[in-house]
Amino acid sequence: MASAAKKINDTTLLIPVRLLQRGMFVCRLDRPWLGTPFLMQGFLVQTADELMTLQHLCEAVYIDTEKSLVSLKKKSSKKLFRQVYTELPLEIPTTVDRQLAVTGLKKALPVYSQSYSLLKSSFNDYRKNQRIEAKVLEQQVDNCLEAILSNTTAMSWLTRVKSHHSYTSEHAMHVSMLAMVFAVHCGWSKDEAKEAGLAGLLFDLGKVRIPKQLLNKEEALAESELTMMREHTKWSRYYLEKSGFSRNIIDAAYFHHEQPDGKGYPTGRIGKQVPLLARLIRILDAYDAMISTRPYAEERTVFEAVRMLYRGRGRLFDSELVDQFIEMTGVYPVGTVVELSTGEVAVVIGQNNGARLLPRVSVIRDKNKEQTPERPINLLAQTDPEGRPTIAVKKMLHDGSYGVFLKDYTRSLLIG
CATH class of the missing domain: 2.30.30 (SH3 type barrels.)
Known part of the structure; x- marks a missing residue:
């Protein structure tokens, strides 16, 4: 057992389902709970049917060693998902009541508001002088990340608040925050989380070169208009290189419209040929867009948006990242x-x-x-x-x- 199990933290082990036994407490699956017959997210395996179902659906499961009725040895091993930053929690806090929500929102809102105002002014300045101050944005993203670490639920809540009249900058802000919450959820390092946040802010920067009437057009775009729209990824790369951002952020902006099936743009890359951050931003971009009010598309509920992501796994979106994202958001996110x-x-x-x-x-x-x-x-x-x-x-x-x-x-x- 010890040689096959991976220690995730002091109370959690990841084990292959062939080693699963009755009496073990399953706290997490290697796939989203949504779409499984288990209504309770976290349960004690008590019957042969539950054991067989888990072995059929999953390759590995996460076991809570404190809640399990069988003795489990704990031993250090490899880290969960890329490198683990020890100050970041692996799971989003869930036990939040009304007063805690109010307290958390009051602490989070100033950071969110300041970051949002800075982003809007940065985009406006960029239209004038074609340059963004990387250090200023990096500091603000760092402030947001600290707020997420101390109050993930409140910051996640704010990504659900829509103004219905300021889509572009609000969308970038929400994708940035979702990217950092995702990084926290997966145990990425602090530097990786900050880089994900910056990529979320800036991935569509090149759209400053696209006419507003084209961005807001309600009818289907003509072929020539589609060609012009798709140029925004190249402009994003150019502007971000000019402003001195890292290669990971530049690539996230340039490749975020690529698809696993190779039918995306601008290069038609497939699968893992697309950088990780670009694959993630593609998912978050689509998700936040679907649950927002846009002039050319109907707003969807969180459930409808998640269902669209799930149906596009392996074709439109990276399967593993979609599964991680659905696990992060849960069935009914706060603010729904x-x-x-x-x-x-x-x-x-x-x-x-x-x-x-x-x-x-x-x-x-x-x-x-x-x-x-x-x-x-x-x-x-x-x-x-x-x-x-x-x-x-x-x-x-x-x-x-x-x-x-x-x-x-x-x-x-x-x-x-």
Whole structure:
């Protein structure tokens, strides 16, 4: 056992499924929970059927050694995903209630606002003098990363807030933050996380050379317009080289429209020929775009966006990175607007470890979709005498459904 298991941290081992036994507590899979028959994300293996299902679906699973009923030796071994920076947590904090959400948002918002303002001014300055001050942006990304490390949930929440009228700079800001949260989730080093954040900010810089009427066109682009649009990756590379950014950031911007099947642009590279950061930015770019309001495309819910990413695995998007991203976001990310089985409308304000299908929510519309006094509830605690859930999430809703905008709700939390 010890020779085959990999130590992830003091309480977690990664083991091949052939070594899985009843009595072990599975806290994580090597694939997303979404699409598996396991409703509880984290459970004790008790039956032969559970054992066989896991062995059929997975190649390896993560075991919580403290919650397992069998004795497990722990031994140092290789690191999880590239190199591990010891100050970064492997998992996003999940047990967040309303007051913790409010406190976290109040701490995170100044950093987010300052970074967003700097990004907008940097883009405006770039249109004038064709140069970005790399050191200034690097310092601001470092500030954002520190905020993510101390309050991942609040910073993740802010990536869900949409203004509906400032897409370009807001999109870059959100992709940058998602890239750093992803890096934290996967245990990348601090320098790698900062580089991912900078790549997220600057990957579409070349679009400053594309006419605004083309960027905002609602109809399908003509072939000549598509050709012009695709030139933005070359302009991004040129401007980033001119401004002195690292090769990894430059390549992320230049190659982020490449696809695993080789049908992307600008070079038609396939699979792992595309740099890692470019493969990641492609996923985050598509995800944030799909859940945003754009003049030429309909907004999707988080579930719809994740489903599109999953269906594009191996063809449009890197399979391994998509799986990691879905695991990171969870089923109902904080800040998601949902309809409950009661007909009420709520905002997800936190998760429950081991039961992400039953999040913590704050009800703000009654069953008739009328405004009602806010009522935080923990869906995991809403059970009948036999322990079965009595309230569940019925479906995700678009931001703005029934007059519920996350931006307005977030503001009410901050001033309430």
